[in-house]
Amino acid sequence: MLETPPIWFIAIAFFAAIGPLVFIHEFGHYIVGRWFGIGADTFSIGFGKEVAGWTDKRGTRWKVGWLPLGGYVRFTGDMNPASMGQNLDQLSPELRARSFHAKPVWQRALVVFAGPAANFLLAILIFAAFIAANGAPRTPAVVAVVLPGSPAASAGLIKGDRVVGIDGKEISRFDDLADYSRLRPGEEVTLKVERAGQLFTAATRLSEVIEKDRFGQTYRIGRLGIGTGERVFETVPVLQLIPEATRITWSTIENTAVGLWQIITGRRPLQELGGPIKMAQVAGQVASIGWFEFIQLIAFFSINLGFINLLPVPMLDGGHLALYAVEATRRRPLGDQAQEWLFRGGFAALITLMLVATINDLGSVGLWQTLGRLLG
Template identity: 65%
Template sequence: MLEQPPVWLILIAFLAALGPLVFFHELGHYLVGRWCGVGAETFSIGFGREVAGWTDKRGTRWKVGWLPLGGYVRFTGDMDPASMGRNLDQLDPALRARAFHAKPVWQRFLIVLAGPMANFLLAIAIFAGFLMAYGAPSTPPVVGKVIEGTAADRGGLRPGDRILSLAGREVETFTDLQRITSLRPNETVPMEVERRGATRRIDVTLTERVDKDRFGQVYRVGQLGIMPLPGRHFQPVPPLQLIPEATRLTIEITRSTMTGLWQIVTGRRPVEEIGGPLKMAQIAGQQATLGIEQFIQIVALFSINLGFINLLPVPMLDGGHLVLYTVEAVRRRPLGERAQEWMFRGGFAALLTLIVFTTVNDLGSFGLWERLSRLIG
């Protein structure tokens, strides 16, 4: 087992990973806002007191805050933290024409959506770069060996079987098979198998394997119990297929994230698996010790998670705003100010609770509570 990286490396890796993700997220909001004719007063990476900054010729203040846990773009007309657009009538006509909340609802929807989409596009660009440099894994989903006593053995799989789908998901490579299986420990899932030209359906009950990575972190993963055909190589990806293939990878990882979250919500996976900023920092530091390639790959995964989380329909997040704009478009008028205010208060309380919960989880995964119990006991 490898030693944990030093604290200074964890902090540097965390900032190096989070900074670009926040920048691209906010840049998405900013660029689409400019396209819609909305003025931007502030573009901030981080919160709190300004550490460094400058003002461009458009009057936008670009700055870095001392607390690097997010960022924001303050558009013209955003006069309260919840971005509810109060008191627009107090703006002079020139500013009101450039105000965010004076724009049509479809433009506001696109501006808000652009942030998470920028994170997904960044991940696609990173994956496309790796595919161009190394190619795509091409190990076919064909059974090379069935391990005795495993789910595959009990399900009747045989060497030479080609797995076409698992749990309703199409399987094209052995990597797809591993990704789908790992998220479903102890679940009974349907499988489509091609054997000697004939297709048959098999139901298998996956087993659970507890893995510990080189840094000592424990994971519960599903296990089928098969080995691939001998040999593994990377297949070159044609230039015109780079973006489609990178997009497919991004969509697949997003779907896996959704599946994992749903399993936690429904109790099939423990809530201790939910991590927060501290866990993210630790993972970034760990991957940095393994090399630049591993670090860039984890940045792509973080970018997907950031985009996905921001699309959740929670007030204060982008997804919450998108829900309100959808309601406004259907009703042809926005929700009342009081209703919005209570929604954002509830959303803020939920986010604060989540931050506290994930921090407690992170500290527990670091062994802090166990050490404290030993001291007290």
């Protein structure tokens, strides 16, 4: 078992991961805004009091805040970092021409979507580089070993069977089967299996396994109970690198959505929801293993940052996109008071979510157990 890195190392690894991701996210907003002629008053990495910064020739203040847990671009016409707009009639003609809120709704939507899109694009490029260097995972979902007493054994699987589908989803790679099973501990699944050229289906219940990583942390996962032969990685033509990397990115987005939905619906405990402290812990641990693993983790962090920002919650990019969809349907935006209440509700929801995640994080690092021993 590996030792958890010291706090200073964890902090450096976390900021080395999250800082560039926040910059790339906000730069996505910024660069598309510039294409549409929108002015940017502030580009901030972090919140709170400015630690360092400069003003460019376009009048944009680039700065770093003392709390580096996010960032924002304040476009011309924004009243605050949440991008609530000023009354356009109060702006001069020059400022109105450069105002974010004076632009057509489709342009505003593209500017907002560009942030998450930049995070997804970064992940695609990282995965593409890894595939170019190591090949794409192509291990077939062919059974080489069936563990005795496993869900696969109860389903009647034998050596040589090929799993071609699970719960109606087509399977071609063992990794796809493993990922699907891992997210569904204790759940009933229906397998589609090919044996000697014949297809049949079999139902079974995935086992629930507590897996321990190299740092002693435990995770509840689902397992089918089969083993395959040697892992297969195939060289991918240059023109196929981006499509293959996009497939991996999309699969990760799907798995993230499934995990979140399971928490919302109660199929997974709320205690599995992690926040910044957990992310920092994971970043430090993975960075202590090696650069290859750390850069791969950055890709997964980038996907999660993009996905979370697309949730339809006011204050997040997805909330803005939802409001723009309403505006496009109604041919006019919601009233200022309605938007203000929505943003207040979204802010309250985010604070509540962060509070729950922080409580979980503190528990995962052993704070509550330590306090219990001290007070017991």
